[in-house]
Amino acid sequence: MRIADESGLKELKNSVLQERDSLRPCITICGGTGCHGYACEKVIAAVENEIERQNLKDKVSMRVTGCHGFCERGPIVVIYPEKVFYQRVAVDDVPEIISQTIINSKIIERLLYTDPNTGVKPVHEDDVPFYNRQKRIIFGNNGKIEPTNISDYIALDGYGALCKALFHMTPDQIIEEVNKSKLRGRGGAGFSTSKKWAITRASKKGMKFIICNCDEGDPGAYMDRSLMEGNPHLVLEGMIIGAYAIGAHEGYIYIRNEYPLAVRNVGIAIKQAEELGLLGKNILNSGFNFTITVHKAAGAFVCGEETALISSIEGKLDGPRPRPPFPAQKGLWGKPTNINNVETLANVPLIIERGADWYSKIGTEKSKGTKIFSLVGKVNNTGLVEVPMGMTLREVVFDIGGGIPKGKNFKAVQTGGPSGGCIPESLIDLPVDFERLTEVGSMMGSGGMIVMDENTCMVDVAKYFLGFLDDESCGKCVPCREGIEKMREILTNICKGEGEEGDIELLEEIALTVKETSLCGLGQTASNPVLTTIKYFRDEYEEHIRNKRCPAGVCLDLISYSIDAEKCNGCGACVRPCPTQAITGEKKKLHSLDQEKCIKCGACFETCKFDSIIIK
Amino acid sequence: MDFDRVDKILKAYGMKETHLVSILLDIQTEANFLPREILSYVAKKLGIPLSQVCRFATFYKAFSLKPRGRHVIKTCLGTACHVRGAVKVLQTIERELGIRDGDTTRDFKFTLETVNCLGACALGPLVVIDNDYYGQMNTTKVPKMLKDY
Numbered sequence: 001m002r003i004a005d006e007s008g009l010k011e012l013k014n015s016v017l018q019e020r021d022s023l024r025p026c027i028t029i030c031g032g033t034g035c036h037g038y039a040c041e042k043v044i045a046a047v048e049n050e051i052e053r054q055n056l057k058d059k060v061s062m063r064v065t066g067c068h069g070f071c072e073r074g075p076i077v078v079i080y081p082e083k084v085f086y087q088r089v090a091v092d093d094v095p096e097i098i099s100q101t102i103i104n105s106k107i108i109e110r111l112l113y114t115d116p117n118t119g120v121k122p123v124h125e126d127d128v129p130f131y132n133r134q135k136r137i138i139f140g141n142n143g144k145i146e147p148t149n150i151s152d153y154i155a156l157d158g159y160g161a162l163c164k165a166l167f168h169m170t171p172d173q174i175i176e177e178v179n180k181s182k183l184r185g186r187g188g189a190g191f192s193t194s195k196k197w198a199i200t201r202a203s204k205k206g207m208k209f210i211i212c213n214c215d216e217g218d219p220g221a222y223m224d225r226s227l228m229e230g231n232p233h234l235v236l237e238g239m240i241i242g243a244y245a246i247g248a249h250e251g252y253i254y255i256r257n258e259y260p261l262a263v264r265n266v267g268i269a270i271k272q273a274e275e276l277g278l279l280g281k282n283i284l285n286s287g288f289n290f291t292i293t294v295h296k297a298a299g300a301f302v303c304g305e306e307t308a309l310i311s312s313i314e315g316k317l318d319g320p321r322p323r324p325p326f327p328a329q330k331g332l333w334g335k336p337t338n339i340n341n342v343e344t345l346a347n348v349p350l351i352i353e354r355g356a357d358w359y360s361k362i363g364t365e366k367s368k369g370t371k372i373f374s375l376v377g378k379v380n381n382t383g384l385v386e387v388p389m390g391m392t393l394r395e396v397v398f399d400i401g402g403g404i405p406k407g408k409n410f411k412a413v414q415t416g417g418p419s420g421g422c423i424p425e426s427l428i429d430l431p432v433d434f435e436r437l438t439e440v441g442s443m444m445g446s447g448g449m450i451v452m453d454e455n456t457c458m459v460d461v462a463k464y465f466l467g468f469l470d471d472e473s474c475g476k477c478v479p480c481r482e483g484i485e486k487m488r489e490i491l492t493n494i495c496k497g498e499g500e501e502g503d504i505e506l507l508e509e510i511a512l513t514v515k516e517t518s519l520c521g522l523g524q525t526a527s528n529p530v531l532t533t534i535k536y537f538r539d540e541y542e543e544h545i546r547n548k549r550c551p552a553g554v555c556l557d558l559i560s561y562s563i564d565a566e567k568c569n570g571c572g573a574c575v576r577p578c579p580t581q582a583i584t585g586e587k588k589k590l591h592s593l594d595q596e597k598c599i600k601c602g603a604c605f606e607t608c609k610f611d612s613i614i615i616k
Numbered sequence: 617m618d619f620d621r622v623d624k625i626l627k628a629y630g631m632k633e634t635h636l637v638s639i640l641l642d643i644q645t646e647a648n649f650l651p652r653e654i655l656s657y658v659a660k661k662l663g664i665p666l667s668q669v670c671r672f673a674t675f676y677k678a679f680s681l682k683p684r685g686r687h688v689i690k691t692c693l694g695t696a697c698h699v700r701g702a703v704k705v706l707q708t709i710e711r712e713l714g715i716r717d718g719d720t721t722r723d724f725k726f727t728l729e730t731v732n733c734l735g736a737c738a739l740g741p742l743v744v745i746d747n748d749y750y751g752q753m754n755t756t757k758v759p760k761m762l763k764d765y
Contacts, residue, residue, distance in 0.1 A: 037739040037749035071738030219694035219733035257641060257678050259735060298637050299677030301732065315634030317675055374737055376696035382738035414695060448737075450695045464698050468732060577756050579711060601711075602704050603755045 002277035005285055006163040009154070012276075016155045025060050025102050026080040028143060029089075032067025032226055033261060034383070038088075040075035046094040060102055063152070066142040066230015066265075069384040070130050073113060078125050078143060085125040086111035116380065116402060130381045133400050135362065135370050138346050139223075139386045142230035147265045150272040153233040159278055161349035165241045166286040169352075171201060174245040178348065180356035182368040187213055187304075187341030188419065188445050188521065190367075190434040193348075196338055199328040200246040203336035208248040211332070211339045212239050213309060214255040214262065217301040218417030219468065220448035223372040223384050224342035228255070228262035231346070232269035236292070238345030240279060241352060243290045246338050251292045254309055257299060267294055301418075301472035305520045306331075306339045308474070319474040320520035341446070343372060363389035367433035375401050377450040378408065389433040393423065396432065397451055408453040412536070416445030418465045418472075419525030421532030422458060441532040443525070457554035458537040459544050463491040465529035473522060480523030483514035487530055495555040499545035504534060553615035556600050560616060563593050567612035574604035574613065617647040619657055626661055633662045636672050640679060649680040677731075685720045685727040687765050690744045694733035697740035701754065705741045706730065708755040712762055725765070 003009050029035075029044050047062055068076050073087035079101060086097065086108070093111060100106040112121040113128050122128050125143075145152040153159070165174050179194035200208060212235060216224040228235060243251055255263055270292050273279035281289045295313050297303055302319060303312045310332050311318040331337025347369055351359045360368045367389040373396065376382045380402035387396060393413055397403070404410050412422040415432075421442035423430065430436050434444050452461070466488040475481045487510050490503050511527035518524045534541060543549050550558040563583075570588040582598040585591030593604075605613040625642045629635035639658065644650055650673050659666040673679045691706045706717065709728060713721055720727040734742055739751030743761065750761050 033736045033749075034738050037736055037742070037751040071736070216735065217733070219698075220696045220737050222733075222735040222737055225735045256735075258731065296638060296641060298641060298679065300675060312637070315632075315636055317671055374696075376737040376740065377699045382696075382740075384738075417695075448695065450699060450737075452699055456699050461695075461699070464695070472732070579708075601708060601755055602701070603708075606754045606756050 001275070003284060004277075006167050009159060009163055009284070013154050013157070016151045020155070023081060027060065027062045027097070027102070028065050028078045028080060029062065030066075030068045030074060030076040030078075030143070031064040032071070032074075032142075032230060033222070034067060034071030035074035035076060037071075038074040042091050043075045043077070043089055043094065046091045047098075050094050050098045054098060056098070056102070060098070063146045065145060066147050067226035067384060068143045069134075069136075069139060069226075069386075070128070070381065071383040072381050077111075082123075083125040084123055085113060085128055087113050130383070130385075130400055130402070133395065134386050135388050136386045137350060137362075137370055138234075138343065139227070139372055139384065141234070142226065145231055147230050147232055148268045150233060150269070150276065153231070157353070158233055159237055161352040162237050162240055162278065163284065165244060165352050166284060166288060171245045171247065174241065174352065175201065177356050178245075178351055181351045181359040182356075182366070183344065183347055183351060183359075184367065184434060185341055186343035186347070186371065186444075186446065188416075188443070190444055193340065193344055196328055196340070197242065197246050199326070200248075200336045200338040203329055205247075207250070207333075207335045208246060209332045209335060209337040210239060210243045210246060210248040210251045211309070211313070211337060212251065212253045212342060212345055213304065213306070213339055214253055214259070214342050215297045215304045215309065216256060216259075216342075216446060217304045217472075218419075218446045218448050220376055220414070220450045221374045221417060221446045223374055223447055225256075225259050225262055226384055227342050227346055227372075228259070229265050232262075232266040233273065234346050234349060235266070235342055236269055236273055236279065238348035239292065239340075240283070240290055241348050242338065242340060242345060244288055246336075248338070249289050249291070251290065252313055252332075253292060253294045254297055254303075254313060255294060257296045263294065263296060270294070300474075301468075302474045302520070302522055305522060308520070309339065310337060319476045320522070322519060343447075364431065364433045364435075366435055371432070371444070371447055373432075373447045373449040375449050375451070377414075378404055378453040378456065379451040380405050387432075390431045392429050392431050394428045396449065397428070401451065404451070404453050408455065410451070411454055411456055412452045412458065414442075414450040414452065414461065414529075415448065416443035416525075416528070417448050418469050419443060419521065419528055420445045420448070421528040422452070422461065422536060423532070424536040426536075441528060441535060443528070455552050455554070457495075457550050457552035458533045458540045459491060459494055459550075460552075460554045462529050462533045463488065463495055466491055466526070469522065469526045473526075477517075477519040477523060479514045479517040480519065480526065483510050483518075484523070484526050486510055487514070487527075491530075494541065494544045495550075496557045497544070497548040497555075499541075501545065503545060504538065504541050508534060559600065560595060561593060561598055561600060561602075561604065562595075562614050562616065563591055564612040564614050565590055567610050569610060569612075571610070573609065574607045577603040577607050579603065617643070617651070617654065619654075621646060622654055622657055623661075626658070631662065633664050636662070636669065637676065640669075640673060644679060649683050651683075652681075680727075682720065683724070685724045687725060687745055688727045688729060690729050690731045690734065691717075692732075692734040692736075692740065692742040692744070693730050694737060694740065694742075696737035697742055700740045702741040704755050705743065705753045705758065708758040709743070709762070712758055726762075 184190040
């Protein structure tokens with residue numbers, strides 16, 4: 001059934017809402033990738049069975065949604081309309097949830113989240129500290145929508161912005177509105193979205209393309225995946241508006257093959273939008289034609305770079321090329337092409353619907369709106385968080401993230417993926433936006449925020465990123481290909497205890513050369529992890545080089561394991577996990593560790609409950 | 617995998633070399649890896665040199681030129697997993713199975729691979745076997761995980 005026009009969409013929305021009783025309990029279960037890691041599919045099946053068994057089909061509905069963000073506490077269940085928030089839900093909890101909470105409106109205390117700092121157990125989702133400090137204007141609807149059901153999206157005014165754009169605005173007005181909102185690309189460099197659109201629009205008439213970049217390659221970031229999996233219509237709507245603004249009739253979604261659920265959900269979403277006449281020929285009878293093709297990426301980090309991405313869609317392997325000409329002038333098959341990241345496009349419907357004046361009130365002077373970060377690593381509340389630009393690192397890591405696990409000391413935050421840098425504790429009150437992050441030597445990137453504690457070795461982190469980049473460098477230009485490898489070699493030597501005086505200076509020299517002379521963004525930013533760790537953690541490098549010591553206890557060649565004679569109570573728990581039988585001792589007596597046999601695998605350290613394994 | 621199946625895949629993509637990546641992905645989904653004779657066949661059918669097909673098959677991480685085991689273990693080495701000890705988890709799997717990253721056990725039960733990010737960073741360190749996720753891994757959990765198969 002095609003929707004005829006703007007009023008047709010409103011009618012459809014009203015009929016969807018009329019069919020639904022907003023007071024009827026609805027059990028929403030997070031079906032995001034994080035919760036799948038906790039086997040949420042078993043909980044989903046259990047809820048289905050229990051509703052059937054208790055014959056409650058007419059009284060309760062259920063919805064399997066995309067990612068809610070609080071991945072650390074999965075599987076997550078939220079019960080509407082009150083938004084009762086249950087976490088770490090197991091299959092055995094399901095009958096009780098139905099009989100107690102749904103039928104008798106009773107709260108099951110043990111399933112509530114407990115704030116470790118205050119001991120408070122908030123009942124409702126909005127009161128959970130992880131959520132109540134966020135501003136989830138983009139990501140918030142994930143929890144209310146079944147991604148494969150377009151009605152859920154339309155019920156929340158979905159595609160309303162598209163109607164406004166098609167029937168009440170000219171392409172120039174759309175670009176002006178986005179310009180006023182000061183929206184900047186969320187994929188890495190933070191280029192002005194409206195400028196990109198304007199250049200593509202101004203390019204000569206004829207074929208033009210719009211590409212949505214979902215080749216989220218930064219290790220440590222997964223917000224694009226969660227948006228595409230959880231709310232694909234939001235991205236499609238932004239893309240259609242963008243296409244209309246620049247005058248493109250064909251679009252591509254370039255998406256990672258490692259994201260099968262996102263590939264599936266966006267494929268279903270495209271089909272549904274086509275069936276309703278929201279995509280394809282003569283959209284809503286406006287005369288505007290636009291089709292979208294999904295292109296699966298086969299795993300190459302460099303293809304996130306826009307010229308390499310274009311070459312990949314063309315079925316070539318040319319890798320990155322020098323710019324200008326920019327893709328907006330000469331892109332896919334030589335035609336003007338606009339490339340936007342998933343999260344950028346997800347911002348567009350909101351800007352059109354609520355206006356640039358509203359949007360630009362959020363954020364800082366030059367960085368407007370919100371940003372979704374993947375808050376991961378050594379932090380208590382891991383997950384996806386959406387905060388207004390300008391929130392301080394402290395608020396994100398400690399207030400939302402709940403601080404560092406096991407009472408350890410915070411050391412650094414790494415932002416911007418392999419192109420970014422490590423920000424030390426002394427800068428914890430830094431407001432997070434494009435400018436501030438660049439000023440301290442890091443960058444926004446796609447929004448990975450990896451927290452590191454006292455047990456993270458910064459030299460090892462630099463080595464890790466260089467290893468990644470060495471592996472992913474396409475090899476086309478010399479500085480990136482050779483420079484990264486050389487830096488990696490030096491860092492590997494330092495971690496092995498073979499570092500020499502002068503290594504740090506040599507690293508800095510190579511890093512600057514690679515930065516200034518590489519062809520594309522991969523090489524130009526590859527030095528950031530090295531330069532920032534040297535800048536803020538030079539003492540750790542010196543400790544490795546001069547004293548052959550790894551203060552964080554990470555670099556295997558520089559550490560040894562031993563048993564603390566005062567703490568060991570001889571419980572023997574560490575004996576069995578040791579794969580080389582290096583630990584021996586009688587029950588209830590001090591155990592000993594044979595250095596010759598020890599392979600430093602860490603099994604004893606993980607097993608010991610009395611902190612009696614020492615790493616030095 | 618027989619050549620008729622390959623023909624069907626080629627036809628589904630209009631016999632166009634621009635779709636080579638998708639063609640190879642589909643072949644690998646069915647054959648579990650990219651056999652040499654099928655790569656030659658694809659090259660012949662598309663009228664392009666075998667070297668060009670091989671260039672694609674070796675450039676992208678998703679492709680394997682070696683037969684893979686019945687279960688593929690993907691160990692995530694993304695940043696979030698790395699800082700939480702992913703390397704130790706990998707080393708333990710290597711030790712338990714007696715193979716290195718990229719190899720397959722002799723009985724073709726397991727192939728061990730590493731991935732730069734699996735996109736479920738909150739669960740790190742993460743290991744995925746086929747489609748099953750093992751989150752918050754550590755060295756002591758490895759033997760139990762492998763026993764599931």
